[in-house]
Amino acid sequence: MTTSSNHTDLRDLWYTMIGIPGMEDAHVWISIPICSMYITAVVGNVLLLFLIVTEQSLHEPMYLFLSMLTIADLFLSTVTTPKMLAIFWFQAGGISFGSCVSQMFFLHFIFVAESAILLAMAFDRYVAICYPLRYTAILTPSVIGKMGVASVTRSFFICFPLVFLVYRLTYCGKNTIRHSYCEHMGIAKLACDSIKVNIYYGVIVALFSTCLDVVLIIISYVLILCAVFRIPSRDTRIKALETCGSHMCVILLFYTPAFFSFFAHGFGGHRIPLHIHILLANLYVVVPPTLNPIIYGVKTKQIQERVKQLFPLSKTLC
Numbered sequence: 001m002t003t004s005s006n007h008t009d010l011r012d013l014w015y016t017m018i019g020i021p022g023m024e025d026a027h028v029w030i031s032i033p034i035c036s037m038y039i040t041a042v043v044g045n046v047l048l049l050f051l052i053v054t055e056q057s058l059h060e061p062m063y064l065f066l067s068m069l070t071i072a073d074l075f076l077s078t079v080t081t082p083k084m085l086a087i088f089w090f091q092a093g094g095i096s097f098g099s100c101v102s103q104m105f106f107l108h109f110i111f112v113a114e115s116a117i118l119l120a121m122a123f124d125r126y127v128a129i130c131y132p133l134r135y136t137a138i139l140t141p142s143v144i145g146k147m148g149v150a151s152v153t154r155s156f157f158i159c160f161p162l163v164f165l166v167y168r169l170t171y172c173g174k175n176t177i178r179h180s181y182c183e184h185m186g187i188a189k190l191a192c193d194s195i196k197v198n199i200y201y202g203v204i205v206a207l208f209s210t211c212l213d214v215v216l217i218i219i220s221y222v223l224i225l226c227a228v229f230r231i232p233s234r235d236t237r238i239k240a241l242e243t244c245g246s247h248m249c250v251i252l253l254f255y256t257p258a259f260f261s262f263f264a265h266g267f268g269g270h271r272i273p274l275h276i277h278i279l280l281a282n283l284y285v286v287v288p289p290t291l292n293p294i295i296y297g298v299k300t301k302q303i304q305e306r307v308k309q310l311f312p313l314s315k316t317l318c
Contacts, residue, residue: 014094014097015094015096017093017182019278023279031085037290041074041077041293045074049070051307052067062128068148069292070293073289076288077289079106079107084282084285100182108205109155112155112158117148118217118247119217120147125220125221126220128243155209162184165197166184169198170192210258217251246300249299261281
């Protein structure tokens with residue numbers, strides 16, 4: 001617990017997360033859709049991963065990248081949602097400093113890694129449409145594995161300094177986190193000394209990871225569109241664009257709430273109520289993991305056929 005001195009031993013420091021400020025009376029009702037989405041996310045992503053692993057015909061570059069995305073989605077929702085539900089259901093908001101920092105690291109680590117995976121998937125679509133005859137020669141299993149390792153390695157080296165940045169700060173009394181999970185600036189703002197370094201590093205991380213990924217994804221799709229519109233056949237153009245449909249939906253689902261939250265905090269922090277920020281942040285860690293398997297299941301014929309083989313009843317109902 002917090003000591004009476006000016007400095008708090010980090011081993012004794014505990015925080016209390018209050019969930020969604022101003023909406024404590026609605027926590028139980030808010031937990032219902034969040035719990036439902038979390039269960040759907042876990043079941044959907046585990047099923048999708050199982051289909052990809054067990055079906056030989058799905059061992060193509062596109063689906064190998066998709067398997068990486070499902071793993072990232074599972075971790076993203078699991079790192080945050082169980083504790084969030086404990087706060088909503090049992091008011092169990094207590095968390096030690098070490099546990100809070102661990103949650104912070106894994107949250108940012110998974111987010112940056114998933115952004116890199118989406119970039120890799122954009123490159124996959126670029127190669128598939130612009131160099132279809134060399135698709136499997138360029139994106140071999142070895143290359144895909146190296147891209148996955150590079151995504152994880154980059155994310156680790158970008159996010160690990162956040163741990164040192166929050167440990168170097170002095171904490172002397174404030175122990176209430178007005179959120180449902182721990183994130184970098186939420187912890188840093190509870191410190192007694194200057195957090196300018198934390199702010200600057202947070203901006204650098206955003207610019208050279210997420211923002212850079214978005215720019216490269218946009219460039220990939222510009223090149224894809226240029227290649228598509230050079231195709232003489234209208235039906236072939238439509239078919240080529242349809243292969244990108246699922247990925248584009250997932251990109252919008254992942255980046256739109258993130259950039260909205262970033263700009264809202266930066267430019268609309270006093271205009272948008274805090275409980276709206278926190279509610280959107282809570283939905284952000286469950287909505288994309290919930291919808292991503294559904295999007296690929298609806299838009300990908302191979303996955304639909306494999307589901308029908310696995311569950312004959314679904315074929316009858318269809």
